[in-house]
Amino acid sequence: MIIVATQQLGGFLGRTFLQAGLAIAVSVGMAAATPAAAQTKIKLMLNWKYQGPQGMFFLADDRGYFKAEGLDVTFDQGNGSGAAVPLVANGSYDMGFGDINALIELAAKKPEDAPIAVHVMFNQPPFTIAVKSESPIKTPKDLEGRILGGAANDGALKLFPAFCKIAKIDCSTVKMTTMQPNLREQMLMSGQVEGVFGYVNTILFSAKLMGVKDEQLRFINFGDYGMDLYSNAIIVSQKMVKDNPKAIAGFLRALNKGLVDSLKDPDASVASVVKREPLLNTPIERARFDATLRSEMNHPEIKRIGLGNVDMERLKKSIDILVDANSLPRTPAVSEIFTPAFLPPADDLPKTLF
Template sequence: MKLKQTLRFALAAAIGLAGAAALSAPASAQTKLKMVLNWKYQGPQGWFFLADDRGYFKAEGLEVTMDQGNGSGAAVPLVANGTYDVGFGDINALIELAAKKPDEAPVAVYVMYNQPPFTVAVKSDSPIKEPKDFVGKKLGGAANDGALKLFPALCKITKIDCSKVEITNMQPNLREQMLMQGQVDGVFGYVNTIRFSAKLIGVGDDKLRYINFGDYGMDLYSNAIIVSKKLVKDNPKAVAGLVRAINKGLIDSIKEPDASVAAVAKREPLIKTPVERERFDATLQDEMNHPEIAKIGVGNVDMERLKKSIDILVEANNLPRKPAVEEIFTPAFLPPVADLPKKVF
């Protein structure tokens, strides 16, 4: 309890340094921030690049360098160890780190994916229909995949024995091929990541089925903008400016999706723009469209729902402590609720 209170007070004190000015004034001129994305350049990252191209970071006195990532779970430790100031990563990986190493854990400041995208994809003719059918089968995923990291929690909730499921790690770019070639019976991932990666290799959605974690009581948040505690403490104005700029980029992207995807193509000309536009639309509809946004807006969270998510993960994974919601997410740097998107498509 002492540790939890100390962490809570430390974070509150750091945020308090920002005061009202942090939420209204731009950061000092040309503060340089390094940000790691969740994955390779894809359509749904357009809001970050549009914010950059339209000068929203610059207007906040920020120079943001955005690097491709290697999984939503991988972004969390990269921010924790100081390699990056900012990450677009899975809040559930953040909860796990906060439970194990609270002093190192970053904090989420803007939650974008408010519906659980976690899934196990199988071929459409697979005998696997529900989680109990995983027993005796071989499932594969990238080591840093968010869905794979949550598999023990799914096992506990659905009362199956994880030890009776063979898990193999694979390179992310081989996931869909290995599934279709029968080298594994199912693969972990985000629904739309798998769906559109499969489409890029000529596999139609009619060839796949999805065992979605959210259908089995795991109503979890997912990807969020996370920042280091050091950044919160040393430059809260930069954090507030970063969130404002990303929020503006998202609003523009919702209004102008073609421009948003074009901003991605500007960085990676080899993307298939029509497919990435479809991925963009599907991400808004399937991963960012929780009914709660009509009231609280994208970026914000329902604290009680987040608390239940923490409870699920701590219990299912036998984590050493239960982080307080304030350790995982703070609304202190959000724009006014009226300025957050209430509808995404």
């Protein structure tokens, strides 16, 4: 049984009441797509350094879709998929492209502060522990007594306690070290750590840039052990939901157009990223883009609900997994974690990626 403290319950009820009222108000305000006379500034933190899969954001920007909605959007590079959640919560950013599981944990502990997800782009669990293929680590049980590392805000690292419980391994025997994101693959291949946390494609393609071949790596994927979790989503602050719901709806309309364009012309999408970071390797980033579509965004459910939306029952199961595995103080309602109220019409959401 989960006991909700009085203070937590108060925050939860206030948050739920706010969302219930907004569901009605937003449905009216979203009907018109006419941009405001003045540009509304939005500051958004991305999940990681500039990479090919972020092209839909920049293509939407380059083609004027945000401007047409009356928005002036600034994108900052991220430091891990978990980093955006507290920074949106404390007001440093209006929006973030961050891990919905980190949001669930915050909502369970501090519902009055937690942002809410409005568009889930990564609908398959990319969380992994990468090891060298020559390593004796082949199963989760083999991780016991080993040295693992990751960036402090990495989504997979933050989910490791839950993974340990579900995979029935003793986390206390694992020695953990944190590192700068750009050192992760180097430290793995040099033997400074025996495994690293991250997203499969992020690690795979960053390693390629070092000359590491695919067959030199092996992955222990969380999703293979019952953690069928959603991943990165557009999250927004409670303040923005309250003060400017029209800007959220406009942002998602523009982003969806950029996403649709990216699916039609992946080269243009990747070029928009390279335009902002000329030192990127274009062929690698294009391959990373394609791999992300296949393994992180292409859950079969999108044929039914569209890319950006979620299966509410699946999200509920995800919440339950995290609450149980991490012994969180309360179970957030699905409506605290995600709302479809700001999404474009269902017929406009991509139903297939290829």
